[in-house]
Structure formats: structure tokens, C-alpha cells
Amino acid sequence: MGAEPLKRTWKVQVWRRFIIGFVALYLIVPLYSMFDFSTKPFGLQDKGRNLRAWRIIPSQPDLGIAILRSLITAGIVMLLILFMVVPTVIWVQLKLPKLRRPLELLCLLPLAIPAIVIVVGIAPLYRWISINLTESPITLSGVYSMLVLPYTYRSLSAALDAVDIHTLAEAAQTLGASTFRMISGVIMPTIRTGIINGSFIAIALVLGEFTISNILNFKTFQVVIAQIGRSSGSVAVSVSLASILFVLVLLLLVPAHKRREEVLDVDLA
Amino acid sequence: MQLVDLTKHFGKVKALDGLTLDIAQGELVALLGPSGCGKTTALRSLAGLQELDRGQMIVDGKDVTFQNANKRGMGMVFQAYSLFPHLTAGENVEYGLKLRAHKASADKRKHRSTELLEIVGLSTHRNHYPHQLSGGQQQRIALARALAISPKVLLLDEPLSALDAKVRTQLREEIRRIQLELGTTTLFVTHDQEEALSIADRVGVMRNGQLEQIAVPSELYDRPSTAFVAEFVGLTNPIQGKVSAGSIDILGGSLKVLPGSITSGTGIALVRPESIQVESNKSGEARIFSASFLGASCRLMITLSDGTRITAQMPSSESVGLVAGASVNVSVLDLPVFVKAVT
Ligand SMILES: Nc1ncnc2c1ncn2[C@@H]1O[C@H](COP(=O)(O)OP(=O)(O)O)[C@@H](O)[C@H]1O
Ligand SMILES: [Mg+2]
Numbered sequence: 001m002g003a004e005p006l007k008r009t010w011k012v013q014v015w016r017r018f019i020i021g022f023v024a025l026y027l028i029v030p031l032y033s034m035f036d037f038s039t040k041p042f043g044l045q046d047k048g049r050n051l052r053a054w055r056i057i058p059s060q061p062d063l064g065i066a067i068l069r070s071l072i073t074a075g076i077v078m079l080l081i082l083f084m085v086v087p088t089v090i091w092v093q094l095k096l097p098k099l100r101r102p103l104e105l106l107c108l109l110p111l112a113i114p115a116i117v118i119v120v121g122i123a124p125l126y127r128w129i130s131i132n133l134t135e136s137p138i139t140l141s142g143v144y145s146m147l148v149l150p151y152t153y154r155s156l157s158a159a160l161d162a163v164d165i166h167t168l169a170e171a172a173q174t175l176g177a178s179t180f181r182m183i184s185g186v187i188m189p190t191i192r193t194g195i196i197n198g199s200f201i202a203i204a205l206v207l208g209e210f211t212i213s214n215i216l217n218f219k220t221f222q223v224v225i226a227q228i229g230r231s232s233g234s235v236a237v238s239v240s241l242a243s244i245l246f247v248l249v250l251l252l253l254v255p256a257h258k259r260r261e262e263v264l265d266v267d268l269a
Numbered sequence: 270m271q272l273v274d275l276t277k278h279f280g281k282v283k284a285l286d287g288l289t290l291d292i293a294q295g296e297l298v299a300l301l302g303p304s305g306c307g308k309t310t311a312l313r314s315l316a317g318l319q320e321l322d323r324g325q326m327i328v329d330g331k332d333v334t335f336q337n338a339n340k341r342g343m344g345m346v347f348q349a350y351s352l353f354p355h356l357t358a359g360e361n362v363e364y365g366l367k368l369r370a371h372k373a374s375a376d377k378r379k380h381r382s383t384e385l386l387e388i389v390g391l392s393t394h395r396n397h398y399p400h401q402l403s404g405g406q407q408q409r410i411a412l413a414r415a416l417a418i419s420p421k422v423l424l425l426d427e428p429l430s431a432l433d434a435k436v437r438t439q440l441r442e443e444i445r446r447i448q449l450e451l452g453t454t455t456l457f458v459t460h461d462q463e464e465a466l467s468i469a470d471r472v473g474v475m476r477n478g479q480l481e482q483i484a485v486p487s488e489l490y491d492r493p494s495t496a497f498v499a500e501f502v503g504l505t506n507p508i509q510g511k512v513s514a515g516s517i518d519i520l521g522g523s524l525k526v527l528p529g530s531i532t533s534g535t536g537i538a539l540v541r542p543e544s545i546q547v548e549s550n551k552s553g554e555a556r557i558f559s560a561s562f563l564g565a566s567c568r569l570m571i572t573l574s575d576g577t578r579i580t581a582q583m584p585s586s587e588s589v590g591l592v593a594g595a596s597v598n599v600s601v602l603d604l605p606v607f608v609k610a611v612t
Contacts, residue, residue, distance in 0.1 A: 164349050170318050171351040171411075173338040175365035175418060189355040 031241065038238035053234035057242070060235065062224050069137045070221035074206040076141035078199045081152050085145075086195055089156045090187050094169055107153035110146055115211040118143065126216050137218035144206050151205065152198035159194020204247045270422055270454060275324035277310055277478075284310040285321070286478035292422075295452040297445065298483075299465035302475030303501070308458040309348075311475075312424045315456065317341045328421050339368075344415030344453075348427040350407050352399035358410045359395035362386060365418040385413040388447055405436040412444065416451065423448070423455040429464065441468050462502050466490065474498045494529045496539065496609035505539035506579040509611065512536045517608050520545075520601045530608035537609050544602040545581035547571065549590045553598040560593050567591070571599060 039049045057063065092099045110118070122143060129139055165187055172182040188195065210222040219227075221243065229236030270292040277285040284307045292298050300308050313319040315326060317338035326334045333341055352361050362382040366373050373381070386392040389409040399407055408428050415423060425444070429437045445468040448455050459465050465472045466486040473483035474497070482494045493499035510519035517526055517538050524538065547557075547569060554574035561568045567588040569581045581599070591597065 163354065164351070167347050167349045167351045168353060170313075170316075170338075171345070171347060171414075172353075172364075173318065174316050174341070174343055174345040174424075175414065176339045176342075176368035178339055181368065186353055190353065192355070 031244065034237050034241045034244075038234045038241060040234065053232070053238040054242075056235060057239055060224075060228055060239070062219055063228070063239070066219050066221045066224040069219070070207050073138050073141045073144060073220070074203045076138060077145045077148060077202055077206050080141065080145040081148070081199055081202055082195070085149070085152055085198075086156060086188065087183060089153065090160065090165070090183055090191075093157075093160050093165060094187075104153065104157070107149040109149075111150045115147075116215075118147070119212050119215045123216065137213065137220055140213055140216070140218055140220065141206075143212055144209065145202075147209070147212070148202035148205050151201045155194045155198035155201065156191065159191035159197075163190055165190070200251060200253070204251055207243065207247055270329075271325075271327040272311075272315070273325040273327070275311060275314055275326070276322045277307075277314065277319070278322055283307075283478050285314070285324075288324070288475075288478060288480055290473060290480060290483065292454060292456065294454055296470045297448050297455040297457060297468065299457045299459060299469035299472045300475055301459060301462055301465040301472055301502070304460055306475045307478040308460070308475060309426055310478075312345070312426050312456065312458050315422070316343050316345050316424055342418060342420055343422050343424055344418060344420030345424040346408065346411045346415050346426065346428040348430055350399070350404065350431070351411055352402075352407050352414070354399050357396050357398055358391065358402065359386065361399070361410055362413045362417050365414060369418070381417055382413075385417050386410075388416070388450070389413045389443070403436075404432050405440055408432065408440065409443075412447070416447070416453065420453065423453045425455065425457045427459050430459070430461070437464070444468065466502070472502075474501060476501075490541075492527055492605065493539075493607050494527070496607060499539040499607045499609075504542050504580060504582075506542065506545065507537045508540050508577075508579065509535060509537050510608075512608055517606065520599055522601045522603060524601065524603060525605040526608045527605050530606075531610050535611055537611055538606045539609065540579075540601060540606055541604075542568065542580045542582035544604055544606075545571075545579060546600045546602060547581050547583065547591060548598045548600070549595060550598040551596055553596040555597050555599045557591060557593050557595045557597060560588070560591060571597065573599065 038053045039051060041048060041050070089103070092103050126139065133139075168186055168190060169182055172186040173179075177185060207221060209220070210226065213220040214223045214226065225236055225239050225243070228239060272288060272290040275285045275288040276283075286307075288307070288311055290298070300311065302308055310319060314321050314324075317333070317336060317340075321334070324334070325332060328341075352358075353364065356364065359379075359382050362385055363378045366378045366381060382395075383392065386395055389412055391406060391409055391413070394402065394406065394410075399410075402410065408431075412425075412428070428444075429440055432440065441464055444457075457465070457469060466489070469486060471483055472486050472489050474481045474489065476497050482489060482498045484492075489498065490503055493502065499505055508519045510517045512526060512531060512533055512535070515526055515532070516523045517536060519538050519540070526532070526536075526538075530536065556572050558570040558572045558578060560570075562585065565585060566582055567585045569583075569588070569591060570578055571581055572578050579599075
């Protein structure tokens, strides 16, 4: 009798390992190939592998400033999410339940519309902005904060659905909290994991965006990488790899944050 | 505290239909009624979480009808778990104190929360997060949190309904003890009659957004003023009989009818199981259909000679020899009963 489940768990184990291994390969092989390519001998004077492509990254013109711009843009997008999207989503969930579906639809729209279409649509606006206001690429944070809506909305609404925010909101109010303090002091901390997840995904997206910034002629991080790629493939690949790893570290910070919290809870138990 | 003519519609549904209620200082009033009768709506209106169509609420002589929820100073404990998940039990209790206009110092807050955690018997759980507490513990902390702000009125919306039976009876007694200790005016809402009758000074029975009757528990049970109250509170046996001159004839006795009953013709008396007297008798016309032992008391299902079945309840000590199949004589105690019309 005991043999049957035993055999099954054994099989499950094997499958699990197989699938994990497969996914790992799927993720690691391209990364390794990039690394491999970026360290290949370059031209005739090179003997064997070297890190030249990596060493000359810092001396690339425009690269440093482009990274800075993209980071600032990402930072602004994050602030926009925190101070506009999050309160809006909470408010709609709490006070305007009828608007939930329309809001969700609106937030998911950027997924349905190809980036290229969005560019064509907003190009005149950006032309006007660059003529009359500023040419700074940081203005891209406007489109970007729209572009990341599907992802931030999803993680926010999932977090909100997981708790009974109506009761929490009412409890806070009866204890004397104004609407502002109720949202900032109770609801936002309650769904902070969702807010953090949403923000990190947004940052990753902003740092990786190419189509829109390229067509609008803004020299963001990805655009500069593409430029470098045109003159030196191996440098472009090494920069890309570096950026992927950077974003990866960023995304890994999310679960790390969560884990810390859980460890804390267990300690107190 | 006075509630006058509270009325609230949700579309076509009348959730509150002219609810009027006075509560004395330090009193615990329970609102009892079936689900959907407007109990939660009444409490939420009182807490300021819900606007009314009509009506007035006066607390301590002050009209609070249009005051915001966060200014009313009413403590509320909800049916659903409502502790803030990101705060510890202690921080939850202190939350309301932090929001007070003249903010208490950290020391004072800590002192107050310690006091309340002690009152609800959870001082050792100060640093626990809500997800580390059982349902009963969470509701205790919620009670401590509501009491921390020294509320003018404590509002409890079925705070025990999510808990299992044993914790429920234990906690309801504790709520009553704490309420008496602190002398907090309290409105306790429940659909559980035992809960209401056991801890309240007065119980108000609600139906379709209105108060049917409000009285001390024993009066509500012994002298119901409507058929709904008689049938909703406790068990009753519907027994048909003739009404005349303020009395009804049933089971060979003549009982006074309560005010509000029909006054002539044929009516249905609503008789409590404890009022039914059962006597072992070989030539009796009634027969015991089944007997169930409930510990201190014993409940008998009896088939009368005309085939109707009634329930009788008595102390177990008096039920010797009353077993299923036995022939018995049935009579009724001479207590006033409520008589409703035959429908
Ligand atoms: N927010 C609301 N929207 C629409 N109908 C409601 C709302 N709240 C309550 N109701 C209706 O009002 C009636 C009374 O509800 P409620 O006060 O919650 O009853 P109880 O707490 O006694 O079970 C019910 O019929 C319910 O469906
Ligand atoms: Mg209710």
C-alpha cells in the first residue's frame, strides 16, 4: 500500500528537478552566451579571451549620462505610482466600486496597444513639449507611467483583494483617522508588498524600454546601448548583460524584502 | 443616547424603517434580529460610517447626526476581523490614542494599552501580529482597541459570530464583565438570541428595520408583545384554541392572553415548552414520541390525541419514567401566553 504514493512522490521529484533544470537552462544559456560573446577575441591582435569589452564600458560616451537619465526617469515613475496610481486605485476600491471595472480596463489598455502605436499617438505631444518646455528625456516618465499601469495595477489590486480593506478603513475611521491618515497609515502599509512589487516591476520596465524612447529620439540607457552596438557588438552585449544583471538584482530585492519580514514575524512568535 | 426615527433605504430595500431607541448611560442593550433586518445598518449609522435618509442621533445630549465618523468617538468592533495586519497587538490598541487631538505621550499610551491588554487578558501578546493570534484573541484585541479611546458608546456588530461555540460563550461573558467594570454604554448587535438574552440589560428585537419590542430579557421571553418576538426568542408550541374574555382554552386549561394578542375567535397560542406539564399515565391519551436528554434538562416530543406534535421541556430530575412510547397526560401551566391569529 505504501509503495504507490512513494513511487508517485519519487516521480514528482524527478519531474520537478527536470522542469527546474530546464527553466534554468532556458534562462542561463542566453546569459552565458552573451558573456561568452563579450569575452571573445576581438580582431587579429587579440590572443585568447579577455575582458576588454567590459573594461571599456566606463569610457563609452553618453553611457553614464544615459544610465543616470533612465534611473531618474524610473525614480519619477515610481513617485508617480506612489502618489497618484496607488491612492487612486485605493480610492476607487473603497468609495467608487462602480468604477472598478472601467479603471481596470483603462489600466490594462497599454497592454493591448502596441508601443509603436502609442508612439505615433504621442509624438506630436512630445514635439510640442520639446519645443516649448524642455528637451529633457526625463519627460518620458509621463508615457512610462502610463505604460507600466497594467503591471502596477495588477499587483495593487491583487494586494487589495487579499484583505478586507473596507473593514480596516472603517475601523481606522471610528478610531479617529481622517481619510488621508486612513489611506496613508492603514491601507498603504497593509498592501505595501503589492506596492513594492508594482514599483519594482515598473522600474525594471522603464530601464528596459527601447521602442518609444528611440523613436522619440531620447538618449535613454537602452537607446545608447543600441548605438554602441552599431560600432562594437561585444561592448553592446557586455553593457546589455550588465543591465540585465542589474535589473535582476533589483527584482531579487523584492522577495528578499518579503523574506526579511517573515523572519521577523517568526522571531516574535 | 437616543436614536430617533432612523430610516435608510438601499434602492428599494428598506434597511431601517423608523428605528427609535433610547439607551441609558452605562447600559448594555442588545439588538436581536434575523439576518438582513438592518442591525448592521443601524450600528454603522450610529458610528457615522453610513448616511441616513432621515432621523436623528443624540449622544450625551449632543446631536451627532451629521458628525464625521472620525469625530464621533464611538468604539466599534466588527463582525469581520479588523485588526491592522501591519501592526502588533499593542500598536493596534494604541492606534486610536495616537490620533487624538491632544496626543498622549508615548509613555501614557503604553500605559493605557498595557491596562487594556490586561483587561482583555492578553498582556503577554503585546508584540504578536494579528496573523499570529487566534480568532478569539483577535476580537479581544479589537475590543481593547475600541475601548482604548474611552468611547462614548461601544458598538459591537456580531463580534462573536466568526468564533466557535465554546470561545463564543466564554468571550460574551467577558465582554459583559468588562462592560460592567468600565461602565461603557454599549449597543451589542447579534442574531443569536441566547447571546442577547444572557448578557444584555435590555434586548431589542428588530424586524424589517423596525424595533418590535424592547424589554429586559425575562420580560421579552415571558411576555412577548408580538407573534414575531414570541417565535423568534426561544421555542414555542403553536396550539389552537378558542379565545374569549381575555383567556384562551387549550389542553384543558384556560390561560390569560398577553396584550397584543387577538381577543376573540379561534387563535393560536404560542406556548413555551417549559409550560407544558407531562404526567405519566397508563390511560393517558398522549404519547411520547421521542425524548432527548440535554444535560440539566430533558426535552420530549409528544403526540397529542388529535395527532399534533408538541415539545415539552423539564428539569431532567422530573423526567423519570418519561421515555419514548409511554402514555402520558398533558396539561399546561397557568401563565399568560401570546395568541396569534390563525392564518
Ligand atoms: N451597502 C448596501 N447596499 C445595498 N443594500 C444594503 C447595503 N447594506 C445593507 N443592505 C441591505 O439592507 C438590509 C439590511 O442589512 P444589514 O443592516 O446588513 O442587516 P443585518 O446586519 O441585520 O444582517 C439587507 O437587506 C441588505 O441587503
Ligand atoms: Mg450584519
